[in-house]
Amino acid sequence: MTEQRFDRRLIAPMLVGSILNPINSSMLAVALIPIGAAFGVPPSQTAWLVTGLYLATAVGQPVMGRLVDLFGPRPLYLIATSLVGVAGLLGALAPSLGVLIASRVLLGFGTSAAYPAAMSLIRTEADWTGMETPAAILSSLSIANQVIAVIGPTLGGLLIGLGGWHLIFTINVPLSLICVVLGSLWLPRTARSRTGGGLDYAGIVLFAATLVSLMLFLMRPALSRWWLLVLAVLVGVAFVIAQLRVVAPFIDLRVLGGNRPLIMTYTRQVLAYVGAYSFLYGFTQWLEEARGLNASKAGLLLLPLSLAAVVVTAITGRRAAVRGKLVAGGAFLLLAAAAQLFVDARTPIWILAVVGVIAGVPQGLNNLANQTALYKQADPARIGSSAGLLRTCVYVGALISAAANAHFFQHGATTAGLHEMAIFLLVVAGLLALVTLLQLPD
Structure with a gap:
């Protein structure tokens, strides 16, 4: 069997979802x-728009x-992507910041199914066709996400310029419809592999309570x-104890305990996305508030960052090797954090664009490398759960970055706050380099 036997009809719903x-x-x-x-609140409060989505997705x-492992990808994909359209309407009509945050929480749940569904489909198709590591398919998923990193800020800026921030929520309605149509047409009605067990409700509640507190x-x-910190620790300990005692746990810590390479992959993913999202949200807010750019111009200035990530992913995506990508990704994150220390409100636009390019390189390398490592390291019977947990690590990183933004920008997105954020990013990048050197995958 060859990679050409992969059912190409699956790619469109996987990518769009x-x-x-x-x-x-x-x-x-x-x-x-x-x-x-619009609501008369500082960045420390709008940061909950980031936190709400990522708490839900985590x-x-x-x-x-x-659920994908239990029931197959099709029903979960269709239900969740339908929820995205509902959340988009709620956000577009939101009369207050609280309702807007609620819509982001709903978006978080609605966008949570597509990635584990895609990884499950790739795994079953690979088994069916005899592929080993479908590097081209995995890189397509990564490139699709990087392309959206190109489109997202620029599209957001254009939509805000056309009709205000409400339109960035309204766009979820047609996207949801596209997913439902594609999924209904092409996702298999019967999964080719299933796994036993059920949902660990207590584990879900304890995990959520730990993150929220x-x-x-x-x-x-x-x-x-x-x-609150004490509560988080106590509930977290209760979560660990419960997971070790349950036959079919929410997060199988016993499997993680015997799979050190997978643990290191999850740790790298958290650190990589603390860096990525701290830069994405922190640098962008600074561009608008301290540098004085409007939303459209700030979105355009992020294009070099995202294009760099796409180009790097495209160049390295067809190679399944992980080691070199991780080393280079950590090095460029260190360089991007250091560069951010030297910008201020008078820095020329072209230099800011160069800083963005430097920051884009690790985003293209780290995500692809960790995704490929997970595919090799995870138990095939629980690939959906393992992929979902990898995305949870992304969102834990985003939550940490949201907390950092709220702290460093509590009095506005100032240059002083940006420099404090840069020092924080240097620490994060140093930890990522250390974790990478401690365990380098093949």
């Missing part, structure tokens, strides 16, 4: 300042991944709120 989350993430980057102005990805503290850390 997988971009729902990144397009909603990247468009929001240029909308935070206009939304804050929980939703492994839940959807487990931790984020409530990190978004506004203070000694008077120490109890």
Whole structure:
């Protein structure tokens, strides 16, 4: 069997579904300042628009991944992508910041099924056709997400210029319809592989409670709120104990305990996306507020960043090797953090574009390398759950970056705050380099 036997009809619904989350993430980057102005709130409060989506996806990805393993990709894909359209309408009509945050939470759950569904389909098709590592298909998913990183901020800026920030929510309606149509036409009605067990409801609740209590503290850390941190630790310990005792746990920590390479892949993914999202949201808000660019211009200035990520992914995507990508990705993240220390409100636009290009390179390398590593390291019977957990690591990284933005920009997206963010990113990049050197996959 050869890779040519892969059912190419599956690629369209997989790609369109997988971009729902990144397009909603990247468009929001240029909308935070206009939304804050519309509701009269500072960046520390609009950061909850980021946090709400990623709290939902951090929980939703492994839940959807487990459901995909249980029931197959088709029903979960169709239900979840339909929910995206509902969330888009709610956000477009939101009368308050609270309702807008609720729509982002709904978007988070709605965008959680497509990626584990895609990984499950790739796994079953690879087994069916005799492929080993379908590098071309995996890189197509990664490139699709990077292309949306190109389109997202620019599209968001154009939509805001045409009709205000409401349009970045309205666009989810046609995207949802496209996914439902493509999924109905081409996703297989019967999964080719299933796994036993059920849902661990207690584990889901404890995991969600741990994340929510931790984020409530990190978004506004203070000694008077120490109890939130203690609560997060206690609930987290209860979660670990419960997972070790349950036959079919929400997150199989026993499997992780025996798979050190997979643990390191998840750790790298968290650190890589702390860096990626801290730059995406922090640098963009600074461009609009301190550098004085409007949303459309800020979106255009992010094009070099995203184009660099796409080009790097396209060049390296067909090679399944992981080691070199991880080393280069860590090095460029360090360089991007250092470069951010030297920009201010008077820095020429072309230099800011160069900084963006430097920051785009690790985004193209790290995501693809970790995705390929997971495909090799995960248990094939739980590939949907493992892929969902990899995406959960992305969103944990995004949550940490949202907390960092709320802290460093609590009085506005100032140059001083941007430089503090750069120091934070240097620490993150250093940790990523350390973790990479401790365990380099083949």
